[in-house]
Amino acid sequence: MGQGELLFLLAGLKWTVALSAIGFIGGGLAGLGVALLRTSGVPLLERITASYIALFQGTPLLMQLFVVYYGLALLGLRLDAWVAVAIGFTLHASAYLGEIWRGSIEAVPRGQTEAAKALSLSYVSRMKDVILPQAIRISLPATIGFLVQLIKGTSLAAIVGFTELTRAGNIVSNQIFQPLTVFALVGALYFLMCWPLSIYGAHLERRFAVSSR
Amino acid sequence: MTSHTDIDATATGEAMIAMSRVEKWYGAFKALTDINLAVRKGERIVLCGPSGSGKSTLIRCINHLESYQKGEIRVGGTLLGNNARTIDAVRREVGMVFQHFNLFPHMTVLQNCMLAPMRSLGASKAEAEASARSLLGRVKIVEQADKYPAQLSGGQQQRVAIARALCMRPKVMLFDEPTSALDPEMVKEVLDTMIGLAEEGMTMICVTHEMGFARKVADRVIFMSEGEIVEEAPPAAFFTAPRQERTRKFLGEILHAH
Numbered sequence: 001m002g003q004g005e006l007l008f009l010l011a012g013l014k015w016t017v018a019l020s021a022i023g024f025i026g027g028g029l030a031g032l033g034v035a036l037l038r039t040s041g042v043p044l045l046e047r048i049t050a051s052y053i054a055l056f057q058g059t060p061l062l063m064q065l066f067v068v069y070y071g072l073a074l075l076g077l078r079l080d081a082w083v084a085v086a087i088g089f090t091l092h093a094s095a096y097l098g099e100i101w102r103g104s105i106e107a108v109p110r111g112q113t114e115a116a117k118a119l120s121l122s123y124v125s126r127m128k129d130v131i132l133p134q135a136i137r138i139s140l141p142a143t144i145g146f147l148v149q150l151i152k153g154t155s156l157a158a159i160v161g162f163t164e165l166t167r168a169g170n171i172v173s174n175q176i177f178q179p180l181t182v183f184a185l186v187g188a189l190y191f192l193m194c195w196p197l198s199i200y201g202a203h204l205e206r207r208f209a210v211s212s213r
Numbered sequence: 214m215t216s217h218t219d220i221d222a223t224a225t226g227e228a229m230i231a232m233s234r235v236e237k238w239y240g241a242f243k244a245l246t247d248i249n250l251a252v253r254k255g256e257r258i259v260l261c262g263p264s265g266s267g268k269s270t271l272i273r274c275i276n277h278l279e280s281y282q283k284g285e286i287r288v289g290g291t292l293l294g295n296n297a298r299t300i301d302a303v304r305r306e307v308g309m310v311f312q313h314f315n316l317f318p319h320m321t322v323l324q325n326c327m328l329a330p331m332r333s334l335g336a337s338k339a340e341a342e343a344s345a346r347s348l349l350g351r352v353k354i355v356e357q358a359d360k361y362p363a364q365l366s367g368g369q370q371q372r373v374a375i376a377r378a379l380c381m382r383p384k385v386m387l388f389d390e391p392t393s394a395l396d397p398e399m400v401k402e403v404l405d406t407m408i409g410l411a412e413e414g415m416t417m418i419c420v421t422h423e424m425g426f427a428r429k430v431a432d433r434v435i436f437m438s439e440g441e442i443v444e445e446a447p448p449a450a451f452f453t454a455p456r457q458e459r460t461r462k463f464l465g466e467i468l469h470a471h
Binding site for chain 2: 109111112114115116117118119120121122125129130133134137
């Protein structure tokens with residue numbers, strides 16, 4: 001495998017990182033909204049967000065990307081592949097992160113909300129200062145786990161024509177007929193992205209466990 | 214059963230808290246029945262009764278941690294309605310101390326005390342800190358200001374919780390079984406703090422089974438059973454000559470246990 005092929009794979013890696021970042025940032029912001037609506041105590045909003053979560057957790061990511069890119073195009077809304085994929089990953093990640101964070105918000109003891117209310121803290125302050133800092137700690141293992149899944153899930157963006165890492169590996173492998181070498185390298189690159197995250201997650205967990213003891 | 218109403222009538226003129234004909238249901242279960250209670254400024258009330266008698270529910274209605282379905286509650290003249298504006302106004306005047314302290318575990322003692330004054334009263338950081346340190350001094354725990362709640366004993370945590378509530382400069386303090394979760398050797402330090410507060414003239418409603426505390430500081434002891442106020446009297450009369458059979462039975466049980 002020559003230098004050209006290697007650079008081609010690294011270019012694919014760059015897109016994989018970019019897609020993961022978009023999915024996590026977009027999904028994180030939207031997911032926070034989903035989690036807050038899901039725990040708002042307003043029955044209508046809770047039902048709507050519960051259905052949203054069920055829809056995106058219950059269908060394959062591949063299909064979601066397909067619908068956003070090709071489905072919307074059929075309806076006359078022609079989206080750039082970048083925009084389509086950003087929307088697709090944001091929807092997908094927001095449903096999963098929303099559900100993870102809903103569980104964490106609900107796992108914070110009720111007495112915390114009661115004490116905050118008794119001190120006349122507003123909803124925003126109650127969430128920002130009291131509930132979310134505790135919920136984030138609780139959610140950390142699941143959040144990091146989902147981020148690792150998301151990085152690997154970006155390979156599905158190949159369906160709308162993205163040449164990210166897996167697709168780049170496929171192309172190179174077809175050119176030089178060394179599938180084993182190429183995919184071993186591709187696998188190693190994924191591992192190098194995901195493994196440090198898992199370690200970082202475990203480290204954060206230990207740190208929080210010490211500070212709240 | 215009507216014995217308490219004439220006491221209320223004399224108190225309404227300067228009532229800090231006035232509950233009239235308050236009723237509350239949890240679904241089909243009636244938790245409070247026809248609660249009429251007036252608390253004067255500076256008055257110290259002890260609420261007691263068997264578990265499930267509605268005493269915690271009653272004080273939690275006063276700052277709207279529980280909603281109620283019928284009747285009226287006024288706190289310092291504000292009619293507590295089912296809207297954010299009056300609820301917020303009332304909560305600013307009413308401090309509450311919980312059985313399980315409910316300190317914020319991710320903040321230091323000092324940060325616990327500074328949060329609400331900064332967020333709800335618009336105090337500056339310097340003002341909030343000065344006031345927090347002075348109130349932590351008053352509950353004799355200022356040297357622990359930079360520790361986290363989990364590093365303190367139960368008694369210390371409860372004193373911090375009292376200081377945190379006082380930082381809002383409340384006109385009324387509600388205590389919901391403040392010593393029930395404490396090891397016996399820590400009960401006294403919390404009760405002493407509460408006695409100090411009572412001596413300074415704070416209006417207080419305490420749900421507690423500490424009858425020694427009731428004898429020492431209460432102006433009135435109120436006995437509840439099955440969601441009703443059964444009897445109320447000054448502590449001397451309450452303990453020596455309870456009028457109702459249910460009160461006698463309850464006193465017999467808890468005084469024997471101690």
